[in-house]
Amino acid sequence: AELALLPVAASAFSRITAAGLLLNFVAIPLMTVTQLAGMLAVAAAAVSPALAELCGYVAHLATVGIVESARFVDVFPQLTRRVPAPDALVTAGYYCGWVLVFAAGGRPAVRAAGCGLAVAAGLGIVAGLGPRGFVQRPCPGDAELRVLFLDVDQGDATLVRFPTGQSLLVDAAGSLRGRSAVGERIVAPVLWKAGVRRLDYLVITHGDPDHAGGAEAVIADFRPREVWEGVPVPGSERMRRIAAAAREAGAAWRTLQAGDSLRVGEVEVVAWHPPPPAWERPRVRNDDSLVLELRHGRVSILLPGDIGADVEAQLGPLLPRSPLRVLKAPHHGSRTSSSAAFVAAAAPVAAVVSAGRENRFGHPDPAVLQRYAAAGTAVLETARSGAIDVCSNGNRIRLQTAAGSAVYR
Ligand SMILES: [Zn+2]
Known part of the structure; x- marks a missing residue:
């Protein structure tokens, strides 16, 4: 999802981040713990209220962990980068590349070309390749x-x-x-x-x-x-x-x-x-x-x-x-x-x-x-x-x- 939304994040928030990918490694196991502990709490409630409370507490801790992990970005600001909104051509190139990768089927040459296109356009977005030139019409002379x-x-x-x-x-x-x-x-x-x-x-x-x-x-x-x-x-x-x-x-x-x-x-x-x-x-x-x-x-x-x-x-x-x-x-x-x-x-x-x-x-x-x-x-x-x-x-x-x-x- 992170990769699919790269141009969207760059356009809408002028910000792209690699932190999301890393955070998933933390969030996914914690989410599992939350769900399991939650279900156990419901089951345990019938047997022992104390055990149910303990399970509830574990679920609570895991949830806090998920929410707090978002602060990771504040601690390591170098994982995010502010970038200009990419130009339409770069965005189109990026998605065309991915379409080629998925549509390639058994043709490795097409897959490689798509991959190359997506990576090149993605690097363009990260490097801040945006539209050049001034808003609205440019000045009549360059040296104005x-x-x-x-x-x-x-x-x-x-x-x-x-x-x-x-x-x-x-x-x-x-x-x-x-x-x-x-x-x-x-x-x-x-x-x-x-x-x-x-x-x-x-x-x-x-x-x-x-x-x-x-x-x-x-x-x-x-x-x-x-x-x-x-x-x-x-x-x-x-x-x-x-x-x-x-x-x-x-x-x-x-x-x-x-x-x-x-x-x-x-x-x-x-x-x-x-x-x-x-x-x-x-x-x-x-x-x-x-x-x-x-x-x-x-x-x-x-x-x-x-x-x-x-x-x-x-x-x-x-x-x-x-x-x-x-x-x-x-x-x-x-x-x-x-x-x-x-x-x-x-x-x-x-x-x-x-x-x-x-x-x-x-x-x-x-x-x-x-x-x-x-x-x-x-x-x-x-x-x-x-x-x-x-x-x-x-x-x-x-x-x-x-x-x-x-x-x-
Ligand atoms: Zn003023």
Whole structure:
């Protein structure tokens, strides 16, 4: 059953395991003990209640053994492997191989061919052979900057692929209801589908759960070379766990501040905020969000995390003019961000709102939508459009959603 379901496990759970095969060696004898002891208990009840109790106890122990043996996977995590959903062709090859093996009858050549096909496709699944290339349509040119605003409900995650092929993920989403599997169930599969096998950079704008909640899972699956944060918050349990995961994955930890920049091919990554902190932060604050801009020729992609109007007022006058700017609406389109002055200073051609469908905060706020409309900015919402995909060749951008696309020059 384990082998028959390999492609299904890889697609549905992004996880395959060899533990099941080993566990069967434990579970099958224990199951026999449970059944025999159970039947003996019923028979013994007529003779001696004490004996029946003893048999019942043995059945109980065997059952506990079966349930507890599942923890084996927690003790030996190397027996499971997280993998991308296999491509349809690989899955088809895998099952065709098995069909050939069973249908071969007396023809050893057919059996060998089927066996070879199944093993090759199975190794492909284990090795993470999945579809390459980005979700939806690829960029018109190979050497384009690509920015994908993921649809992650109430949270943020933005995947950047540089023209050089390097990758950067700004925030890893998460759930406001504390621990969640958003990182492994939503973010990781999208990254795999986008062809990412290893991240070059992971940025955590700030430590709130809707931005950093999925970071541990993403670090485990994509072993980033570097993890960036803005202001350290020594008291944040979540950030401590993320730092530990980064250490384990061998990622370098960097603190970025206003004025830092990095060139990746033709693209410049500029940090606009926060300035070096003057005091130790007791807790995570929206206004400490790391604000990054990707500059690619005439194109600018501005990613301001959850900053509010105060920080916007400081940044607005500093921002260089850009004829083709895409702005991620600060703080999911909350009323206390996207102030009219900031919208005028950034002058984006398009604003992207990453918020959940019918979220309880009322994001994006109608007043915010009005401010963008007054500035002539097109607004795209992940809640309505799903993931929003931007391609830039430095001169032109193409914005694309599942519903349609728009080109700005
Ligand atoms: Zn947020």
